[in-house]
Amino acid sequence: MEDEARIRYAVEHTEVVRAPEQTLATFGVTNIYYYLLTEPVYKELLGKEGETVVREGKVIAERPKIVTPYYLLNLFEGFEHGKEFAEYLVREHGPNEAGLLYRYRNEPAETNVLSSPMEAVIHNIAQKIDREGNPLATIIKGVDEMWDICLMKFIHDMTRSSLRRNVMEFGARRLLDADTGGIPRYARHTIERLFEEAREDRAKVHELEVELRRWGLFQEYEDRFLNLFRQGK
Numbered sequence: 001m002e003d004e005a006r007i008r009y010a011v012e013h014t015e016v017v018r019a020p021e022q023t024l025a026t027f028g029v030t031n032i033y034y035y036l037l038t039e040p041v042y043k044e045l046l047g048k049e050g051e052t053v054v055r056e057g058k059v060i061a062e063r064p065k066i067v068t069p070y071y072l073l074n075l076f077e078g079f080e081h082g083k084e085f086a087e088y089l090v091r092e093h094g095p096n097e098a099g100l101l102y103r104y105r106n107e108p109a110e111t112n113v114l115s116s117p118m119e120a121v122i123h124n125i126a127q128k129i130d131r132e133g134n135p136l137a138t139i140i141k142g143v144d145e146m147w148d149i150c151l152m153k154f155i156h157d158m159t160r161s162s163l164r165r166n167v168m169e170f171g172a173r174r175l176l177d178a179d180t181g182g183i184p185r186y187a188r189h190t191i192e193r194l195f196e197e198a199r200e201d202r203a204k205v206h207e208l209e210v211e212l213r214r215w216g217l218f219q220e221y222e223d224r225f226l227n228l229f230r231q232g233k
Helices: 002-012 069-073 082-093 118-132 144-172 185-200 204-214 218-231
Strands: 015-018 030-038 052-061 065-067 099-101 104-114 137-141
Touching: 002 144, 015 118, 030 118, 030 144, 052 118, 052 144, 065 185, 069 082, 099 144, 104 144, 118 137, 137 144, 185 204, 185 218, 204 218
Parallel strands: 030 137
Antiparallel strands: 015 137, 030 052, 052 104, 065 099
16 A cells, blocks of 8 residues: 555646657657656655756657457466456457557666756756757656656657557557458568568567467468478578
8 A cells, every 4th residue: 555655646646747749650660859857765864955866767668569369369478367357358359359559668878976966957958958959858757765656757758649540540540440350451461571581581480489478370371380490580
């Protein structure tokens, strides 16, 4: 309960001072550069005023991926109740209801403690962003000891704000449409792309196999898959 209260506090005290000017890309990777500002955790202990902790880094948002509840049945590995949750989605939405899955990677750059009040730091960073002209830079205010929760809160909110446009763009290309087997057109495109990449790079073979099994399509593509190994001889 104590951890939950700390997480809730961090979420409620996360403020996006300057949001990125663009949403998450539908058909590509998005690199968001963040400045996450907090008051130092030792402020009250040592009575130091006017210092600001600035954490810089990059959040890499991979291309959104179309999935179905059936796909999620084979995705929630390592979760105690992952299968039960996926089965719930199947019951609620059917096995072939398409949705989007987002994956992120955080790459911290540096952390600095500045002897300036937060508002002055925000002003200086905003000017720096203006000079550099990065439309995917953001300034976030958060809580020092739970700063990563604040960053994840920002990511979650950005995902939600991007979702509608991403879905519309997938729909415009009819990639959400499913074939008679309930497999979205996007999944077929992804599998074909992985086959092409696996012919050139053997490291992609495992990724291809995982994707085929998650969609329950390994038997359908088994001959083509095994041919990858015959071609390598």
